[in-house]
Structure formats: structure tokens, C-alpha cells
Amino acid sequence: MSDQILFSTAFATISQRSLNQDMVILEIEHPLFTASLSLYGGQVLSWQPRGHEEVFWQSNSTEFKQGKAIRGGIPLCWPWFGAYIDKNGNHGGNHGFARNNHWQLISQQISENDVILTLAFIGERVHELWPAKFKVIQTLTFSSTFNQQLTISNLSQESVNYSSALHSYFKVSHPNNVQVPNLHSVCFDDKITNQKQQKNQLADCVGPIDRIYYSAEQQVLIDSGLKRKITLDSTHCQQWVLWNPGHEIAKTMQDIHDEGENEFVCLEAANTQWQTIGAGEHAEFSQRISVDKF
Numbered sequence: 001m002s003d004q005i006l007f008s009t010a011f012a013t014i015s016q017r018s019l020n021q022d023m024v025i026l027e028i029e030h031p032l033f034t035a036s037l038s039l040y041g042g043q044v045l046s047w048q049p050r051g052h053e054e055v056f057w058q059s060n061s062t063e064f065k066q067g068k069a070i071r072g073g074i075p076l077c078w079p080w081f082g083a084y085i086d087k088n089g090n091h092g093g094n095h096g097f098a099r100n101n102h103w104q105l106i107s108q109q110i111s112e113n114d115v116i117l118t119l120a121f122i123g124e125r126v127h128e129l130w131p132a133k134f135k136v137i138q139t140l141t142f143s144s145t146f147n148q149q150l151t152i153s154n155l156s157q158e159s160v161n162y163s164s165a166l167h168s169y170f171k172v173s174h175p176n177n178v179q180v181p182n183l184h185s186v187c188f189d190d191k192i193t194n195q196k197q198q199k200n201q202l203a204d205c206v207g208p209i210d211r212i213y214y215s216a217e218q219q220v221l222i223d224s225g226l227k228r229k230i231t232l233d234s235t236h237c238q239q240w241v242l243w244n245p246g247h248e249i250a251k252t253m254q255d256i257h258d259e260g261e262n263e264f265v266c267l268e269a270a271n272t273q274w275q276t277i278g279a280g281e282h283a284e285f286s287q288r289i290s291v292d293k294f
């Protein structure tokens with residue numbers, strides 16, 4: 001493991017830690033926050049605005065291994081959300097390939113107010129079920145609030161379809177203490193029972209929960225244990241996915257440490273249905289996250 005300062009200004013330091021040859025972690029120190037991300041997966045791992053507790057959960061049992069997704073932070077589900085089986089019955093694996101590939105840091109802007117990092121993921125024939133040529137630009141603005149924007153360019157001669165999720169793992173005192181009240185009156189598909197268009201109010205976020213809510217409205221995740229509110233706004237995302245595996249499923253997942261399911265709730269700004277991008281065109285979506293104490 002080696003640490004190296006990449007950029008240092010009067011306002012912030014960005015350093016690089018190599019876990020091994022393949023896995024590079026960037027760490028940011030700024031008067032308004034600390035944050036870290038992995039270039040593998042282009043994945044935000046942590047963000048802690050000054051005066052607050054860490055916002056994102058990370059598993060202690062993640063392997064950081066090529067081909068495996070990192071459990072925690074904000075995995076990027078793209079170019080598909082969930083399982084993908086093509087018309088010939090071929091399985092593409094869960095949540096696409098953006099989270100299992102290397103991204104590049106292409107620019108950084110450091111100021112008194114924020115640090116803006118731009119990452120790129122460019123490819124063609126990266127996955128046999130999604131061979132198109134593409135470019136994804138991810139712009140991360142870290143400050144006392146956090147903003148994440150993805151711009152996807154279809155560089156191929158034909159239109160492409162994608163689905164997506166910004167799969168945020170929020171650190172919580174316990175799912176039992178968590179409410180997402182703006183979802184109470186929203187219709188959802190239940191991925192566990194396979195029942196569509198359900199409506200019932202969740203008393204808390206204890207798993208197993210796996211729901212696709214048909215709402216693009218602002219969400220507020222209220223944690224009565226940590227006494228904090230996390231406010232999420234998305235653009236060009238049509239659903240919110242709420243997920244916690246619960247104890248029995250988590251026990252079967254090697255990359256969730258013991259009792260880890262009691263430490264997070266996933267609330268994901270998603271497009272769970274196919275979106276089309278014409279040849280040579282682009283699409284974008286984003287989320288903004290802020291934190292308040294109460």
C-alpha cells in the first residue's frame with residue numbers, strides 16, 4: 001500500500017492510495033469535508049461534511065478485486081439495472097459493468113467552496129451483451145453538499161438502451177430507526193414478491209426490502225438514532241429503489257460483514273426501465289445529497 005499526494009493547494013489535498021496494482025483510491029481533505037473514491041468502478045466510497053458523521057456505508061468485507069463490485073458508497077449501475085437477460089436467454093449479470101471497470105480521472109478543480117472531480121469511462125465491446133461504443137462522464141462536486149452527474153454519450157451508429165441506478169448505501173444507526181416519509185403514498189413494484197403497483201406504508205427500513213418506487217420527487221431519509229436527515233434530489237431519474245437485504249439474505253452475501261445489514265439503507269436514484277439514446281446523442285442524470293442534524 002502506498003500513499004502519494006496528487007494535488008495540494010491552499011484549499012485541499014487530493015492523495016492517491018494504491019491497494020494493489022489495480023485498485024486506486026483517491027482521498028480528499030478539504031476544510032468543508034473529507035471524501036474518498038475508487039477509480040475502479042468510478043465509485044464514491046465516503047463523504048463526510050465537516051461537523052457531520054460519515055454519510056455513506058462501506059462493507060468491511062469488500063475484496064477490492066477485479067471483476068467484483070465494491071459493496072458500499074455509490075456503486076454505479078449502468079448500462080443496466082438489476083438482472084439482464086437478453087432475447088437469447090444470455091445472462092449479463094447484475095447491475096451492468098460500470099461498477100466492475102476502471103475509470104480515469106480527467107480533471108480536478110479545487111476551490112475554497114468545493115472540489116470537482118471529473119471521471120471518464122470510455123469503451124466499446126466491453127460486454128458482449130452491450131457492445132456499443134460509449135463515453136460516460138461522471139462529475140462529482142464535493143462540498144458541504146454533494147452532487148453527482150452522469151453524462152452518457154452514445155458514440156455508435158445505432159441507438160442504444162440503458163437502465164441505471166446511483167446505488168447509494170447510506171450509513172444509518174439501524175434500519176429500524178429510518179423512515180422515508182415521501183415514499184409513503186407512492187406506488188411500488190415489490191421485487192421480493194414480484195407484485196406490481198403496490199401501496200403500503202413502511203414503518204421502518206428493516207429488510208428484506210426491495211422496492212421500485214415510481215416517483216421522481218425529493219426524498220428525505222430520516223434517522224431518529226443519528227438524529228439526521230439526508231435529503232436527495234434527482235434529475236432525469238424516474239424511480240427510487242429502496243433496498244436492504246435483511247439478516248437471512250445478508251448472511252449469504254460474503255461481502256457484507258457480520259450484522260452489516262443493520263448499518264445501511266440503500267436509496268437509489270434510478271431508471272429501472274430502458275431509456276433510449278439515439279446514435280451520436282447523449283443523456284444525463286444526477287443526484288444531489290445534503291445532510292442536516294435535528
Ligand SMILES: O=P(O)(O)OC[C@H]1O[C@@H](O)[C@H](O)[C@@H](O)[C@@H]1O
Binds near residue numbers: 243
Ligand atoms: O448484490 P448486488 O448485485 O450489488 O445487488 C444488490 C441489490 O441492489 C438493488 O438495487 C436491487 O434492487 C436488489 O435486487 C439487489 O439485490
